Amino acid sequence: MKKRVVLYFSAVQSEQPIIYQLIKNTDLIVNILKADINPQKEGYLVVELEGDKDSYEAGIRFLKNLGVIVEPLSQTVVWHDELCIQCGACASFCPTQALAIERDSMIVSFDNSQCVVCGMCLDCCPTLAIKLHFELQEAV
Amino acid sequence: MTKKSYEEINEKIRRGEAVVVTAEEVIDVVAEKGYAKAAEEIDVVTTGTFGPMCSSGVFINFGHAKPRIRMQKVWLNGVEAYGGIAAVDAYIGAAQVAENDPENKVYPGRFMYGGGHVIHDLVAGKDIRLEATSYGTDCYPNKNVDTVITLADVNEAFMFNPRNAYQNYNCAVNLGDKTIYTYMGVLKPRMGNAAYSTSGQLSPLFNDPYYRTTGIGTRIFLGGGIGYVAWNGTQHHPNVQRGENGVPMVTAGTLALIGDLKQMDPNWLVGLSYLGYGPTLAVGVGIPIPILDEEMLRYTAVKDEEILMPVVDYHQGYPYGNHTDLGFVSFKDLKSGRVNIKGKDAVTTPQSSYPRARQIAAILKAWIQAGKFELTQPVAKLPGADSPIEFKSLPDRQPSGAVSMVRNRR
Numbered sequence: 001m002k003k004r005v006v007l008y009f010s011a012v013q014s015e016q017p018i019i020y021q022l023i024k025n026t027d028l029i030v031n032i033l034k035a036d037i038n039p040q041k042e043g044y045l046v047v048e049l050e051g052d053k054d055s056y057e058a059g060i061r062f063l064k065n066l067g068v069i070v071e072p073l074s075q076t077v078v079w080h081d082e083l084c085i086q087c088g089a090c091a092s093f094c095p096t097q098a099l100a101i102e103r104d105s106m107i108v109s110f111d112n113s114q115c116v117v118c119g120m121c122l123d124c125c126p127t128l129a130i131k132l133h134f135e136l137q138e139a140v
Numbered sequence: 141m142t143k144k145s146y147e148e149i150n151e152k153i154r155r156g157e158a159v160v161v162t163a164e165e166v167i168d169v170v171a172e173k174g175y176a177k178a179a180e181e182i183d184v185v186t187t188g189t190f191g192p193m194c195s196s197g198v199f200i201n202f203g204h205a206k207p208r209i210r211m212q213k214v215w216l217n218g219v220e221a222y223g224g225i226a227a228v229d230a231y232i233g234a235a236q237v238a239e240n241d242p243e244n245k246v247y248p249g250r251f252m253y254g255g256g257h258v259i260h261d262l263v264a265g266k267d268i269r270l271e272a273t274s275y276g277t278d279c280y281p282n283k284n285v286d287t288v289i290t291l292a293d294v295n296e297a298f299m300f301n302p303r304n305a306y307q308n309y310n311c312a313v314n315l316g317d318k319t320i321y322t323y324m325g326v327l328k329p330r331m332g333n334a335a336y337s338t339s340g341q342l343s344p345l346f347n348d349p350y351y352r353t354t355g356i357g358t359r360i361f362l363g364g365g366i367g368y369v370a371w372n373g374t375q376h377h378p379n380v381q382r383g384e385n386g387v388p389m390v391t392a393g394t395l396a397l398i399g400d401l402k403q404m405d406p407n408w409l410v411g412l413s414y415l416g417y418g419p420t421l422a423v424g425v426g427i428p429i430p431i432l433d434e435e436m437l438r439y440t441a442v443k444d445e446e447i448l449m450p451v452v453d454y455h456q457g458y459p460y461g462n463h464t465d466l467g468f469v470s471f472k473d474l475k476s477g478r479v480n481i482k483g484k485d486a487v488t489t490p491q492s493s494y495p496r497a498r499q500i501a502a503i504l505k506a507w508i509q510a511g512k513f514e515l516t517q518p519v520a521k522l523p524g525a526d527s528p529i530e531f532k533s534l535p536d537r538q539p540s541g542a543v544s545m546v547r548n549r550r
């Protein structure tokens with residue numbers, strides 16, 4: 001299995017070799033997707049954990065025991081109107097009509113509430129106007 | 141019978157009295173008033189298109205360095221420009237891939253930055269890194285330049301696009317079992333979608349199918365500025381099958397366009413990244429059509445349903461020439477979001493921006509109405525529908541000793 005999670009660290013935890021131990025103790029493949037640690041040594045890591053179910057659960061237990069806050073990663077799709085040239089390619093790939101073309105004007109619009117983050121639209125946008133965003137909790 | 145000369149129309153433009161409509165609006169005028177009345181009233185019809193046009197690029201003269209350099213290899217933001225012309229001239233092509241791009245090694249490649257993006261950044265007035273190398277001569281001793289330039293710094297920058305504004309184009313499908321990544325975008329397997337790239341009834345050469353008023357010297361909207369038709373485009377192949385309205389049913393005419401980049405606008409020259417294919421540039425083109433007589437008016441009244449395009453398989457047909465006959469689809473059906481191809485329904489994927497094409501036709505209309513843009517009579521005609529142009533392929537020959545000897549000529 002493969003899962004993406006966000007790990008929130010406090011200063012004490014970020015000084016320990018947590019990722020090293022996680023890999024060593026659990027056999028998980030850990031892929032760091034994004035990291036941000038502030039000068040006070042607090043911050044987060046977005047990681048993808050790959051391995052069998054037992055290793056995954058052991059890994060999450062290990063992190064929680066150290067006091068690391070583990071949250072499932074929520075992603076959202078952001079549509080950058082200012083980059084979009086209104087070609088309409090993305091709408092033909094969108095299964096939910098979140099990206100849709102109004103057929104009289106041929107104008108494309110994006111309705112976030114309909115988006116299921118399937119990612120189909122990301123590859124076909126030639127202006128790279130559609131981006132995936134990791135959603136993070138404001139303060140931990 | 142209505143007859144108007146270019147001079148009469150320009151006279152009206154100067155007086156601010158010219159009646160100008162877009163290639164969409166003309167359809168409604170005809171529906172209401174008929175061809176004869178519409179031809180009498182309307183002076184100019186404006187067209188527009190905004191889509192990926194790989195065969196585009198910019199000639200730049202950078203000015204001389206101190207000491208001087210005869211630039212042999214040139215890079216702009218890490219994208220190579222062709223330096224095989226005079227010392228500080230170069231040509232940056234829209235489809236050029238950045239140096240060190242992973243290309244399709246990690247398939248499908250992303251091509252985040254390339255020639256089209258350099259052109260967009262130049263027009264946007266951004267700083268551009270210019271690197272050039274050479275071997276050094278007595279007159280040009282410098283061997284290396286690494287500096288930063290902007291569009292304002294260079295002497296000349298003019299866009300010269302060898303092939304734009306294709307008159308008709310393939311509707312692309314994939315008959316294979318795997319997704320493919322093409323210059324027509326992502327094509328889903330088993331005809332999962334049908335991609336097309338034209339602005340249909342707004343497209344310049346659908347409104348002047350026999351190139352009666354569009355010729356060498358025609359003044360146009362190019363990239364947000366003013367440009368001209370310089371020549372027929374490469375692969376101009378006008379003697380093809382046409383409908384009763386004169387509209388070609390397969391790829392036909394093309395235009396080579398020229399214009400001053402310094403007057404253009406980044407909104408109308410946008411760098412694109414085609415997944416698995418490469419970088420390119422979306423170019424905005426708008427061509428005004430003078431209504432010299434009722435015949436011209438009839439051409440400009442062409443509707444989406446009267447424009448047919450051939451369906452081509454990009455799995456085996458286009459790349460390997462193993463074509464399957466998939467018939468034709470109308471632009472009206474393509475625009476509706478679904479087409480039926482040989483009994484199977486496919487979702488349609490546009491590549492060219494219809495809303496942007498409509499905006500270009502409207503801008504050009506406003507320029508003409510404001511008296512800022514007069515029409516030009518072509519100084520020479522483009523090869524017409526009866527010209528004996530053949531569409532040639534590359535010969536497959538074994539280079540002989542005699543051919544390779546040419547390099548060693550003294």
Ligand code: SF4
Nearest residue numbers: 094115116118119121
């Ligand atoms: S991620 Fe999926 S659902 Fe969301 S806009 Fe893109 S294609 Fe539509």
Ligand code: SF4
Nearest residue numbers: 084085087088090125
């Ligand atoms: S594919 Fe990209 S540029 Fe085209 S309409 Fe969608 S978001 Fe806009």
